[in-house]
Amino acid sequence: MQSVYLTFDDGPDPQFTPRILDALGAAQMHATFFTIGKHVRRSPELVRRAAAEGHEIGNHSFAHRHPWLISARTAREEVRNGSAVLSEVLGRAPRFFRPPHGRMRACMNDEAQRSGQATVLWDLSAIDWGPLGRAPRIARRLASIEANDIVLMHDGRNEHNRPEELLQVLPALLVSLRERGLCSVALL
Ligand SMILES: [Zn+2]
Numbered sequence: 001m002q003s004v005y006l007t008f009d010d011g012p013d014p015q016f017t018p019r020i021l022d023a024l025g026a027a028q029m030h031a032t033f034f035t036i037g038k039h040v041r042r043s044p045e046l047v048r049r050a051a052a053e054g055h056e057i058g059n060h061s062f063a064h065r066h067p068w069l070i071s072a073r074t075a076r077e078e079v080r081n082g083s084a085v086l087s088e089v090l091g092r093a094p095r096f097f098r099p100p101h102g103r104m105r106a107c108m109n110d111e112a113q114r115s116g117q118a119t120v121l122w123d124l125s126a127i128d129w130g131p132l133g134r135a136p137r138i139a140r141r142l143a144s145i146e147a148n149d150i151v152l153m154h155d156g157r158n159e160h161n162r163p164e165e166l167l168q169v170l171p172a173l174l175v176s177l178r179e180r181g182l183c184s185v186a187l188l
Contacts, residue, residue, distance in 0.1 A: 002147035004177065006031040006184040007122065009060055009098065010156030012039055012046035016163040017155045020170065021050060027174035029184040030054050032120075034098045037062035037082035039156060044089040051090055056186035058096035059083045059117060064158055067105040079111040096120050096187055102152075120187060122152035126166060129154065133162040139169040147182060 006024075011017045012035055024031055033050050035057060040047050051057055062081035070078070079097060086094045097112035097119050099105060109119045124145060126138050145151055153170075154161040177184065 001181055001183045003185045004145055004147065004182050005150040005187050006153060007034060007058075007098075007120075007150060007187070008032070008153050008155040009034045010039075010064065010154050010158035010161055011035055012043045012050070013156045013163065014043055014046065016157070016167065017043075017046045017050070019167055020155045020163070021053060021055075023167070023170045023174060024055070024184070025053060026171070027178065027184075029174055029177075030056070030186040031184055032056040032058050032096065032187045033155065034058040034060035034096070035082075035086065036060050036064050036156065036158065037085040039158075040085045040089055047086070047089050054186065056096065057086060057090060057094060058098055058120065058187070059086055059094040059112070060098050061100050061108075064100045066101055067099050067103045067108055072107045075105055075108050076111045079108050079117075080115070083112075083115055083117065093117075120150065123149040125152040126154075128162050128166040129160045130162075133160075133165050135165045135168040138166055139173070142169065142173050143176070145177065145182065150187070
């Protein structure tokens with residue numbers, strides 16, 4: 001069995017995160033959830049559930065502000081505050097950071113690294129948002145997952161995400177990964 005790394009961003013979401021956790025649990029696979037601090041504050045029990053079920057929880061900033069449209073000081077605070085909420089809820093600091101919109105900014109990477117978080121982007125995106133984020137297209141993109149790919153998906157409804165479309169294809173995707181000898185694991 002070879003590994004892939006499914007990742008779900010922008011949650012936790014009271015409606016969609018539990019259903020994604022159910023699907024992963026049924027398939028006995030694990031993933032990494034890159035959470036937004038202000039959403040964690042609203043639904044800490046969902047983050048605790050995901051961690052208890054063996055998933056990794058990464059920092060996706062506190063408020064998902066665009067890294068290029070804020071001051072360096074605010075950018076650093078976004079990393080620190082997103083991390084602080086997770087530490088409070090889980091009792092340990094996150095090990096991974098993903099910048100909002102995947103937009104790299106040196107001061108954010110530096111801030112993450114200082115507190116032991118590796119910055120992680122992705123190899124393949126489901127594009128589960130906006131006008132291209134319909135189930136058939138999402139399924140077609142996800143059919144090209146290969147061993148060791150980090151895959152970007154969304155469990156949170158932030159902005160234009162379509163987790164309801166993703167959920168239509170996720171259970172079948174997990175079955176087909178298994179058939180292809182691939183298993184999703186949490187980031188290591
Ligand atoms: Zn995001």
